[in-house]
Amino acid sequence: MEGIGFIATEESLLSLVLAAMLVVGVGGSALTAAPICGVALALCVAAACAIYAKGSEDKRRERMREAVPDALRSMAVCFRSGQSLLQTMQQVGAATKGPVGVLFQRAAHLLETGGSTREALSVFQGRNSVPELAFVSVALGVQHQTGGSMERVLDAARETVEGELELTRSLRVQTAQAKLSARIVSVMPIVLVALFSLVSEDFLGPFFSSFAGMALLCIAVAMQVAGIVSVRHMLKVEVE
Template structure:
């Protein structure tokens, strides 16, 4: 039983490595470096949230509200499930009840956050276009942004409404938008906040700035779609590479339960498994480099 659990853990780790390639390969560190240089001299964000504050932040990013009010109840239910699983199912169910709930919760929050923020980025050019029309009608930049927020639709309206609340509490518009950008951690929002801060400090044509920002966001979206199409085959290969060890382990466990323990207890079998693990890691790294080089 223990060798099978060890092999299952290795397979899950390889699957996680494949998912890491899929979800993180599209990031552009060069863009982040440019934004960091542009933001030099501006107020910096605080330290990353930890503990319950981190959980609140993750739930807010995913549009699920604050969980801290019901955190004690959820922890109590989780502890009850762990206790029942340990008493009735043994060590395997105990370990599964300890590891699976937080893992599944993390995956769900991450999936919901990425889906939500992608939709928000798609709606951002419409909000900026509304701001441009209001500016050309003679309104101030702050009024134009607040009116555009009111006219926007969900999920962007729900997320960016914190800007309106902060402005009503006396926070300046650039600082309020900066807070919004720091919460959702997307370059498009950071560019929006940086543009407002630069305009607030040095002046200039706000409508022209927002029009250029609209063009930039749409070009970034088009480039991301093209890159996704170009790397589709490699990403599918990464998924297959990550899923294959788990499928093989499940197949051998169902068809021949004694095969894997015998393989693990044999010295030659251990060498073969370690060699397979090393090749799995090297293949995953090679795929990661291939996609990054596009």
């Protein structure tokens, strides 16, 4: 949401999603006269919000990682030309587009307004950053305290990041079909329950008519959740 210019707290966004689920659930139940259909529609809203948020965050972090090598290259050039840390932050912030450039501009602003080097570098270690920039922040902090050449560190970091990006692209291509299948399989049961409950009001009635039916329904839900968690765990490949 911050990426599209909408500033809000996590609590307010969660309240908005819960309110949307409540409205859709109550409205769906009233229109279809099937409470199960309303619940399924509310779960569909939650699933859609989760998929959209996760996809947007992954794209944002991917764009940041793609911009890191150029930013490191620019930093190395600035240090080689004898520029100060403030000048380097300003130059890289102006030359780099997207979220990475915003981070460098924020760090430069802190230095301009009297902030310490530690405060400026902490910008790259927040939740809106990526591990590659956090490593550079730590390296810059050590270099600021002990002195020494930063060019070799930045060049080595850039080569490492470029290698990780290449591996990440390969993994993304190889797991794209499996991730799409996992999303479809995860959401489809909820959609089918909503559709069948809309067509047949008493579609899930037999499950609630006896203890055995409720037990079977609980087992089915538990197996579905376990399958989703297992698939997500198998597809979660991190480049360390």
